[in-house]
Amino acid sequence: MSASSSRRLERSNLTDFGRVREEQQSHLRQIISLIQESCEIVSRSSRTKLAAQHRLRRPCNRGSLLDDSIAMAELPKTYDPKSVEPKWYARWMDHRDFEANPRSSKPAFSIVIPPPNITGVLTLGHVLNNTIQDILARRARMQGFEVLWLPGTDHAGIGTQTAVEKHLRRTEKKTRHDLGREEFVRRVLEWQDKHGGIIIQQLKRLGCSCDWSRQRYTLDDDYVHAVQKVFVDLYRKGLIYRGRRMINWDPAAQTALSDEEVISKPQKGNLYYVRYEIVEEPGRFIEVATTRPETIMADTAVAAHPSDQRYVGLFGKHAWRPLAREKLPIVADEAIDPEFGTGVLKVTPAHDTIDFEIGQRHHLPVVDVLTPDGRIHCPAVPELNGLDRFEARKSAAELLQEKGLLSKTEPYENNVGFSERSEVPIEPRISEQWFLRYPKTKEALDVVRNHLVRFFPAHWEKVYTQWLENIRDWCISRQVWWGHRIPAWYPKSQTPSSESQIYVGIEPPADPENWTQDPDTLDTWFSSWLWAYETMDEETRGKFYPTSVLVTAPDIIFFWVARMIIAGLEFKPGKSGRAEDNIPFRDVFFTGIIRDKQGRKMSKSLGNSPDPLELIGKYGADGLRFGLMRIAPSGQDIRFDEKQIEEGRNFATKLWNVARFRQMHGPSDPAPKIDSAKLSIYAVEVLACLNETIETIEKAYSDYQFNAVAQALYDFIWSDYCDWFVEAAKTEIFSEDDTKKKSALAVMDFVLSAVVRLLHPFMPHITEELWSRFGFGKDSIQFAAPPEKIALEEIDLVGTRQSARTIYDVVQKARNLRVEAGTPSNKKIRVIIESIDPGLEGELPTIARLTNAEAVTTRPSVAMVRKGASDPAGAGVSGYSGAGTSSGGYSGYSGYSRAGLVIVESTDVDEVAERARLDKQIAKVEAELQTAQEKLNNKSFVDRAPAAVVEEHRQRVKDFSAQLAKLKQARRGLS
Numbered sequence: 001m002s003a004s005s006s007r008r009l010e011r012s013n014l015t016d017f018g019r020v021r022e023e024q025q026s027h028l029r030q031i032i033s034l035i036q037e038s039c040e041i042v043s044r045s046s047r048t049k050l051a052a053q054h055r056l057r058r059p060c061n062r063g064s065l066l067d068d069s070i071a072m073a074e075l076p077k078t079y080d081p082k083s084v085e086p087k088w089y090a091r092w093m094d095h096r097d098f099e100a101n102p103r104s105s106k107p108a109f110s111i112v113i114p115p116p117n118i119t120g121v122l123t124l125g126h127v128l129n130n131t132i133q134d135i136l137a138r139r140a141r142m143q144g145f146e147v148l149w150l151p152g153t154d155h156a157g158i159g160t161q162t163a164v165e166k167h168l169r170r171t172e173k174k175t176r177h178d179l180g181r182e183e184f185v186r187r188v189l190e191w192q193d194k195h196g197g198i199i200i201q202q203l204k205r206l207g208c209s210c211d212w213s214r215q216r217y218t219l220d221d222d223y224v225h226a227v228q229k230v231f232v233d234l235y236r237k238g239l240i241y242r243g244r245r246m247i248n249w250d251p252a253a254q255t256a257l258s259d260e261e262v263i264s265k266p267q268k269g270n271l272y273y274v275r276y277e278i279v280e281e282p283g284r285f286i287e288v289a290t291t292r293p294e295t296i297m298a299d300t301a302v303a304a305h306p307s308d309q310r311y312v313g314l315f316g317k318h319a320w321r322p323l324a325r326e327k328l329p330i331v332a333d334e335a336i337d338p339e340f341g342t343g344v345l346k347v348t349p350a351h352d353t354i355d356f357e358i359g360q361r362h363h364l365p366v367v368d369v370l371t372p373d374g375r376i377h378c379p380a381v382p383e384l385n386g387l388d389r390f391e392a393r394k395s396a397a398e399l400l401q402e403k404g405l406l407s408k409t410e411p412y413e414n415n416v417g418f419s420e421r422s423e424v425p426i427e428p429r430i431s432e433q434w435f436l437r438y439p440k441t442k443e444a445l446d447v448v449r450n451h452l453v454r455f456f457p458a459h460w461e462k463v464y465t466q467w468l469e470n471i472r473d474w475c476i477s478r479q480v481w482w483g484h485r486i487p488a489w490y491p492k493s494q495t496p497s498s499e500s501q502i503y504v505g506i507e508p509p510a511d512p513e514n515w516t517q518d519p520d521t522l523d524t525w526f527s528s529w530l531w532a533y534e535t536m537d538e539e540t541r542g543k544f545y546p547t548s549v550l551v552t553a554p555d556i557i558f559f560w561v562a563r564m565i566i567a568g569l570e571f572k573p574g575k576s577g578r579a580e581d582n583i584p585f586r587d588v589f590f591t592g593i594i595r596d597k598q599g600r601k602m603s604k605s606l607g608n609s610p611d612p613l614e615l616i617g618k619y620g621a622d623g624l625r626f627g628l629m630r631i632a633p634s635g636q637d638i639r640f641d642e643k644q645i646e647e648g649r650n651f652a653t654k655l656w657n658v659a660r661f662r663q664m665h666g667p668s669d670p671a672p673k674i675d676s677a678k679l680s681i682y683a684v685e686v687l688a689c690l691n692e693t694i695e696t697i698e699k700a701y702s703d704y705q706f707n708a709v710a711q712a713l714y715d716f717i718w719s720d721y722c723d724w725f726v727e728a729a730k731t732e733i734f735s736e737d738d739t740k741k742k743s744a745l746a747v748m749d750f751v752l753s754a755v756v757r758l759l760h761p762f763m764p765h766i767t768e769e770l771w772s773r774f775g776f777g778k779d780s781i782q783f784a785a786p787p788e789k790i791a792l793e794e795i796d797l798v799g800t801r802q803s804a805r806t807i808y809d810v811v812q813k814a815r816n817l818r819v820e821a822g823t824p825s826n827k828k829i830r831v832i833i834e835s836i837d838p839g840l841e842g843e844l845p846t847i848a849r850l851t852n853a854e855a856v857t858t859r860p861s862v863a864m865v866r867k868g869a870s871d872p873a874g875a876g877v878s879g880y881s882g883a884g885t886s887s888g889g890y891s892g893y894s895g896y897s898r899a900g901l902v903i904v905e906s907t908d909v910d911e912v913a914e915r916a917r918l919d920k921q922i923a924k925v926e927a928e929l930q931t932a933q934e935k936l937n938n939k940s941f942v943d944r945a946p947a948a949v950v951e952e953h954r955q956r957v958k959d960f961s962a963q964l965a966k967l968k969q970a971r972r973g974l975s
Contacts, residue, residue, distance in 0.1 A: 073773055075663055079656035081620025081649075085765040089204060097782055098209045100148035102543040109145035110544035111137060112532050113210065114552050114560070115218065117156035119163065119195040122202035122612045124594045124602060124640065125553065128632060131625045131762075132591065132706055133551045134208050138761040139701070140548075141209075142786050148544045149209060150535050152216035153200070157483035157524045158253050158421045164191045164482075181481050181519075188482050202613060207621050207764050209782075216535040218527045219484075226534045227527045228487045228506045230571065235488075235504045239437045240476070242488075242502065246356045247475050249429035251374030251389075252422035255479040256433050258523060259472060260558040262417040262426055271341065271412035272397055275405045276302055279318040279327050286311070286319055286330070287407060289341025291414060292351070293400060294392035297324040297378045300364040301347040306332035308343050322405045323396065324380040331362050353428050366430055374427060389427075434477035434486060434520070440569040441468050443579060444562065452580050453565060456589045456704040457635035460554060467558050476523045483521035492516050529563035532584035533573040545574060549587040561588055589704045592637045599639065615645055622763035623649035629710040629762060634703070651714060652766050655759075658722045659770050662748050665733060665741075668774045670753075672746040676794050678739060680732060682846070683747040684795055685804035686725035689716060690751055691789040697758060710762060717755050724808055725751070731846045749774075754787035806898045807843050811850040813897040817904040818851070821893045822917060827906070828854040835900035836860045893970070918971045925967060929960035 092098065100110075111133050116126060137149040161176075164187055168174050176184040200215070216223065234240040248257040272293045275285040288302065302319045304311040311330075318327045335358055336345050349359030350368040359366065369378045376384045376392045383399055384392045400406035417426045445468050447453050448461055455461050477486060489503040492514055509515045533545050546568070552561060564584045568574070574581030594602055602609040615624045627648025632638050662668065679687070693716040700708035729748065732740040753776045760767040760781050771781035814831050823829060831853045833840060840847075844856045894903045932953050935941050942950055 075656065075660045075773060077660070079653055079766065081622060081652070081765065082617075084769050085207065085621050086205075088765050088768045089207060092209070092780070092782070093204075093212075095780075096213075097780060098147075098149070098211050099213055100211050100540070100544070101146060102539045104146035104543075106144060106146035108148070108544050108548075109137070109140035109143075110148040110150070110547040111549055111551070112535060112547055113149065113151045114550075114556075115152045115154040115216075115528065115531060116199050117159055118153040118192055118197070118217065119156070119160055120153075120199045122199055122206070123609065124612055124628070125591075126199070126203070127206060127612050127624065128591055128594060128628055128638070129551055129553065130203055130206060130208050131629060132589065134206075134625075134764070135629075135706060135761040136549060136551070137209050138764060138782060139786070141782050142757065142760065142784060144785070146543070147209075148211055148214075148540070150214050150216070151200070151203070151208075151210035151212060152531075152535060153196070153218070154524060154528060155217070155219045155483060157478060157480050157521055158250075158255060160188060160192070161480045161482040162253055162422065164188050167191070176481060184481055205613065205616060205621060207625070209764070214535070214540075218524070218531075223527065223530075223534055224484060225506065226530060227484045227522065230530065230567075231487055231522065231526075232504055232506055234436060234439075237439075239439055240434060241437070242432065242434050244430060244432045245435070245475075246353050246428055247431050247433055248417065248419075249372070249427045249431065250419040250422050250424065251370075251372065251427055252419065252424045253480065254372045256431060256475050256477060257419060257421075257426060258475050258525070261420045263420050264415045265418050266413055267416040267425075268411065268413050270397075271410045272400070273342065273407045273409070274322055274346075274400055275407055276319040276322060276328075276346075278314065279320055281317075286314065286344055287342045288344045288346045290346055291412060292348075292393065293396040293406075294376060294384065294387075294389055295348050295351045295369060296322055296346065296396065297376075297381055297384075298348045298350050298367040298369040299328055299346045300349060300359065300367055301329050301331050301362060303331045303333045303336050303345045303347050303358060304343055305334060305336040305338045308336075308338045310343060322400060322403065323384075324378060329362075329364075331358075333358050333361065350430055351428055356428070356430065368430065370427060370429070374424075433475050434488075436474040436476050436526075438471055438474060438566060440566050441471055443569045444468055444565045447565060447569070447579055447583050453583050453585065454587050456587060459635070460557060460588075460590050463554075464557060464562060468562060474523075476526050477518075477520040478523055479519075480521050481519075483524060484527055486518040486520050486522060488518040489515035490518070525559050525563060528560055529567045530571075532564050532568065533571075541573060542575065546581065546583050547585045549589060550585040551589045551591065553593065554590040555593070557590070587704075590635065592632060592635065594638045594640050597639055597641055599637075602640070610640075610642065615642070619645050619649035620652060620765075622766050623652055626651060626710060626762050629706050630714060632707050634705050634707065651718065652763065654718055654722055655755075655766065655770070658726055659752060659774070661726065662745070662752060663774070665745055668749045668752075668776070669746060670774075670776050672749040672753075674746060674750055674790065675743065676792065678743040679747070679795070680729070680740070680744065681800050681804040681807070681843075682725050682728040683744065684792065684797070684800045685808075686720055686747065686751060687790050687792060688797060688801055689720040690754060690787075691792070693720075694754075694758070694787065694789050713755070713759055713762070717759070721751055721755065727850055728807075728846050731849050750790070752776075757781060757784055757787050760784075803839050803843075806837070806839075807847060809898040810840075810902055811847060813895050813902045814847075814851040814853070814904050817893040817895055817902065821904060821906065822914075823904075823906050825852065828852060830854060830905040831856040832903040832905070833858045833897075833899055833901070834860065834903070837899050840899060915971065918967055922964065922967045922971060925960055925964045929957065929964060932956040932960060 113133065114129065120126075133149060137147050140147045164184075165176055168176070168179070168187070179187065200212075203210070204212075218227075231240060248259065248262050249255075250257050269291055271289050271291060274288050274290060274293060274296065276288055278284045278286060286302065290296075299321050304314070306312075306315070314330045315332045317330050319330055320326070321328050331347070335354055336343065345355075345358075347355045347358050347362075347364060349356045349364055349366045351370065356366075358364070369376055370389065371377050374389045376387050376389065378385050381399075384395055387395060397406060397409065418424065419426050445465060448455065448464055455464065487504060487506055489509055489512075490500050494500045503509050503515060508517070532547055532550075533541055536545060550561065550564075568582045568584040569579060572582045596602065596606075596608040598608075600606060600608060612624065619627070624645055625648070627645035628638075628640075630648070631641070631644045674687075693712050696712045697709050700706070700712065726748065729744040732744040735741060752770070752774065756767040756770050756776070760771075764782075768781050771777060771784070777784050810833060814829075818825070818829060829851065831847065831851055833847075833856070835858055837858075840858050844858070847853070848856045894901055896902070935953050936950075936957065
């Protein structure tokens with residue numbers, strides 16, 4: 001490496017990552033083969049060049065990817081996502097359908113992807129977040145927007161460095177300090193070259209329609225320059241400063257952390273009651289309750305509340321420190337809680353934030369007894385010196401016990417701060433660090449309160465407000481070598497400190513040989529807070545900033561969301577100085593957190609986090625996307641169940657099969673004409689349901705209720721369209737009446753064209769396949785307008801729908817009675833309907849088809865003729881009746897529907913077998929009823945059991961009693 005290259009790498013921490021090694025190429029080729037991708041991997045340097053030359057490129061050949069050989073080609077018998085999905089994604093990429101044109105006259109819609117770690121791999125959390133973003137992007141394209149979904153990755157300073165350091169310790173038994181900074185950074189580059197970019201290929205396999213030509217990285221050269229410029233500007237404004245303060249220290253990563261990177265977790269431990277002898281009164285002791293006896297050597301005072309009468313006489317005196325014996329002042333301070341422990345606190349300014357503040361008020365010295373890696377450094381107590389902090393805790397307690405200075409130990413649970421990255425308990429520590437005084441906090445509050453930025457769900461506004469109203473300066477420096485190196489230098493003649501002379505600038509001092517650059521790097525989030533606009537060039541920003549929506553997890557509302565809002569308001573990248581032009585996004589949608597069926601957070605260590613690529617291999621990307629979205633309620637955590645993903649695959653199969661059925665009956669009309677005068681009642685019903693579904697979907701989208709959209713589509717396509725309309729329409733399709741057949745097929749085409757467009761944002765691959773196969777459009781479905789509601793004004797909508805629903809109700813009742821009778825679905829039955837509804841006669845063939853009946857007949861009942869009613873008293877009761885028990889005389893199972901009494905008769909009733917079956921059922925229900933009744937007869941159970949449990953048993957008695965009455969009625973009919 002040349003001297004000039006070495007200096008450049010030292011200044012920017014190796015930000016030129018255009019070099020992609022053959023090893024990386026080989027690894028990525030394996031990934032591409034795995035996910036069946038044909039997309040070219042674009043190096044970062046070429047991406048930057050592409051972005052700069054964006055305006056010079058040829059226009060995108062959007063949409064025109066279909067040809068006549070595809071349209072109406074016969075659909076295979078089985079839907080195979082492994083062949084369909086990669087094929088269409090490659091075509092979309094080839095036609096550059098995802099690329100945004102900043103010069104377009106279309107209205108803009110834009111999203112910036114929350115950048116995953118450069119060396120990360122796809123998780124279910126990524127699947128959820130990016131599926132939602134893709135749904136929004138694809139829907140916006142269909143609505144006629146010019147869409148920019150800007151992708152990229154984050155360098156993940158602590159995370160990436162930690163992974164490389166673990167690898168070094170495991171393979172070479174070395175630390176980064178053994179290698180030195182330059183060599184270590186080179187090793188991180190190799191690690192990135194080998195593992196970086198995998199998640200991008202996985203997102204493509206998921207079907208994400210990002211503008212990959214604009215892919216950015218937080219260590220791109222231009223991005224590094226922007227981060228350095230922001231640091232320098234804020235420093236010159238006096239908002240960034242260097243100071244010695246109490247910070248959160250990660251002993252595993254050995255770096256400072258911001259408050260937001262500390263996660264509070266309840267921990268079970270002990271409360272140790274330690275005896276401190278009064279110096280002025282030998283033999284008298286004061287007890288101190290502490291959870292951390294290992295830091296006693298750092299005590300510099302003992303404190304109690306000034307109003308605590310137990311200790312008023314001791315203020316101004318001294319106590320002997322039990323370990324590393326030394327006199328400590330006994331002070332009064334209002335920060336002490338008299339109710340905790342004995343009401344006395346050991347003050348350890350170096351290792352506790354509250355203690356540090358007490359120490360400042362009382363001018364106490366600061367004694368640090370912990371090394372950066374969390375070991376005890378106290379030669380005065382050799383028994384503890386060099387021990388890990390947790391080992392030292394046990395040893396300190398034993399040492400105090402030996403000295404007779406530990407009066408007792410009690411179990412105790414308290415909240416302990418853990419490093420969000422390393423997952424180890426943090427240590428409060430006095431350290432020289434760089435801090436940022438947040439600018440524009442009031443303005444950041446105002447834009448959310450005034451709904452210039454809207455949160456979905458809205459309750460996150462309160463969390464955001466509480467954080468901003470209690471905001472503290474941000475510790476932005478990190479003691480890691482991978483990341484944006486702080487652009488500050490110190491004279492070599494001085495020891496770096498807050499008192500030192502400091503040079504801050506994008507370029508080094510004019511005489512660099514006399515200066516030393518600060519070794520620290522910036523918090524990763526200090527680069528990420530610029531992501532919404534620094535990822536765009538000026539022309540792109542002019543079109544697409546502010547972005548339309550941000551989709552993110554609520555656990556980074558402070559890390560990222562709030563800071564991006566502050567950055568936008570402070571640096572004003574928008575068209576004007578107005579807040580509405582500088583906010584980074586207009587809407588923020590917070591996803592839920594995916595948990596397993598037991599409610600636990602997904603984690604590799606628990607083994608409960610499935611591999612999304614394996615799920616895609618089993619169920620297809622569309623199946624995974626749709627299945628996951630159906631179980632993702634807005635603002636709530638998600639209980640993951642693989643069966644739901646299987647249902648997503650089954651839903652795709654259902655859609656494929658109904659499309660195959662349509663194709664069997666001739667070519668489809670891309671613009672079917674619906675003649676309202678020729679519509680069957682079933683056609684009117686399905687078209688009305690389609691209108692309702694469109695309304696439901698539009699409302700759900702406006703509220704970011706993606707699971708409601710998915711469920712509405714599922715219900716309409718599976719039930720209203722496939723199970724009811726298509727099955728009912730078969731009567732007309734297979735009839736000799738050509739007019740009815742054409743009308744039914746036209747409605748099938750109309751609805752199928754609509755549903756694939758409605759479904760496309762959720763399931764892009766199968767919908768593009770069907771759109772092309774049926775020739776519904778010459779262009780890609782991505783740019784087809786969403787369906788609009790069909791006008792049904794010339795139809796008696798209420799009456800017609802009522803007629804269709806009456807038929808469906810008769811069919812459902814007959815099917816239920818078939819099940820009740822234990823008649824197999826493939827066995828013919830006879831259906832009798834006691835009704836005076838004249839509309840039934842023309843629909844009997846359809847009822848016969850839908851119930852698999854060899855005959856369906858109608859007749860009036862005595863009760864209906866007498867009362868003029870279609871639903872006499874006793875409606876809803878069903879059961880078996882023997883011959884001659886009804887007015888007309890019949891033998892079968894019966895129950896009431898909207899049309900009247902429905903009777904289902906088996907064509908060959910085996911009365912002996914039926915009696916045996918009913919006897920067995922009666923015995924079973926009687927046993928269940930007896931068990932429930934015995935519990936209720938037990939006074940002890942009724943008195944002691946929860947009210948809900950008792951009520952549940954009462955309801956069971958009612959249910960079993962009703963069921964038993966029906967079974968016995970049926971049994972009597974066979975006597």
